[in-house]
Amino acid sequence: MSSHATPHQVEPIAFGQRLQIHRNRRGMSRTVLAGLFGKSPSWVKAVESGRLQTPKLPMILRIAEVLRVRDLVDLTGPEVGTSLPTELFIGPGHSRLPAVRAAVDAYPLTTSRQAPPLEHLRARITRAWTARHQAPDHRRVIGTLLPDLIRDAQLAARQADRATDRRTAQSLLAQVYALAQFFLAYQPDSSLLWRVAERCVVAAQESEDPHTIGIAAWLAAEAHRDAAHYDAADAVTEETLRWLAPHRPDGGDDVRAIAGALEVAAGYTAARRGNAGAAWGFWDRARASADRLPNDYYHPVTSFSRTVMGAHAVTVAVELHAGGESVRQAARADAHTIPSRPRRARHRIEEARAHQLAGEAETALATLERAHQTAPETIAYNGFARRILLEESESRVPAPRARASRLAVEIGALAA
Known part of the structure; x- marks a missing residue:
């Protein structure tokens, strides 16, 4: 043992080990994780074993997004993380x-x-x-x-x-x-x-009250999924949908809408897991639920309605990291028909994710600028928007780098 060592020194946990810990905690196989950001399972194994060095910031940000790591230091370790923006999925107080x-x-x-x-x-x-x-x-x-x-x-x-x-x-x-x-x-x-x-x-x-119970369940599922508690999110949506089933025929538009919103929530969770079949299956069920609502109906809490189903399709495709399909769905969806400013801004952010997945950085940044014009507080607290801006602020191309940096500073993701 070196004379400079002490009995209490602990070797720092390497990036690859941290990646494996977070992946296992989320219940993801290497194959699923790799597919969600366009790499092979062998690449994930090589990073986890330390045979490949720590990836560059853009890939770290994408891994953090997939694994829902709120503080990048938890993934990179303080030795690497001190130079990085730490809060990704947590906005300012x-x-x-x-x-x-x-x-x-x-x-x-x-x-x-x-x-x-x-x-x-x-x-x-x-x-x-x-x-x-x-x-x-x-x-x-x-x-x-x-x-x-x-x-x-x-x-x-x-x-x-x-x-x-x-x-x-x-x-x-x-x-x-x-x-x-x-x-x-x-x-x-x-x-x-x-x-x-x-x-x-x-x-x-x-x-x-069935409608109120459905709202509480929908919000609980959203919170569980945002925390990457996917099993808990599924349990909430599935149990509540079963309980609501006998109430749907005579419960009125609000009950039918909250059930549809829960079907969308289940689809989001399936997409986050990388299960395309289940994700689109739930979207189809939700689409059928929306079609039973009046044309002008808009749920006051969840925004569930006919007009928002196109936006939901974009999110499902984006969560599945299907770049081409995401852009196709974004082209079909009409953001102007969404009456809620924060929901419209959120849809713009999902469109930006789609364009970035497809390698269209300039279009993604322009779409984020439209989201910012619609509802600045939505983009300031959105981890996906922050991730795109931080990633593009590292671009080697001057124009998108400057554009991303300006908006990142404006929303507080980067220091001026």
Whole structure:
């Protein structure tokens, strides 16, 4: 042993070992992982064994995207990661986050304040969802509304006397927690997001309302998939779809729409796993569900509708890393028909992913610029957009490098 060594020194974990740990944690074979970013299983094995050196930043970013590694240091190690932007799938903490956190954390038992009437609270929640869809700075808008909505909905649930009022109040409380999840997503407080998600599920179950239960399940599945808990996401969607089945014929458009949204969610998870057959099968089921809705119907929480199915097809193809199919689906989808600004911006980001997969960097960047014009807060918190901009900011071609760097600085993904 060298005289300079100490008994407590630990060899750093190499990139390949970290890659293998994350891959195994996600339950992915080398074949599936390799296929999702266009490499061979033998290439993955060579990187994991250390026979190949650590890839360059663009490939590291693509691996991080596939494995849903939120902090790049977890994948690269601090020795490599110190020079890299660390947060990929976590955006900045919003200025309204402390106020929303305080409202969630509060536990007022002795207040004498009277809860607002349930119909008044319902109208405020409806206006909040409408404001979210219309505003380019939607996090600021709902972050401003949420603290009072959380406090009033909690009071309403606690003060309701009759059984029917208690169920209605629990449904409204679940809807407020659903709105909070849209605000908290991709912010640096994942424990708060999970607490709100769990409260949403509990309140929804207490409401006994199929539509509200479906919303809570859809949001729980989204959270599980974003955390790469694919088995949990599948369990939530499959169980809820089975439970909703007898409610769908007579449950009205909202129940049929939330079931369709859950079918889309199941398709997204299958695509994230690399299972093309199951992914497109769920999309087909969702398409049939959308076709049973009125032409002008638009679900206020999930955006599920006829108009959004083209956008969903783009995402399925992109999650399967099928570049040509992604671009074909993007050409068919019409972003202008999506009434929600944040959902339209998200679709633009998915289009950008499609064009980058197809090797069309300039088109991808132009599409991200349109997303930024539509809803700046959407792109600032979107890990896929951040990954594209960081990758293209390393391009050897001056024009896309400068274009990507400018937008990356504007959304806070790179320092000025």
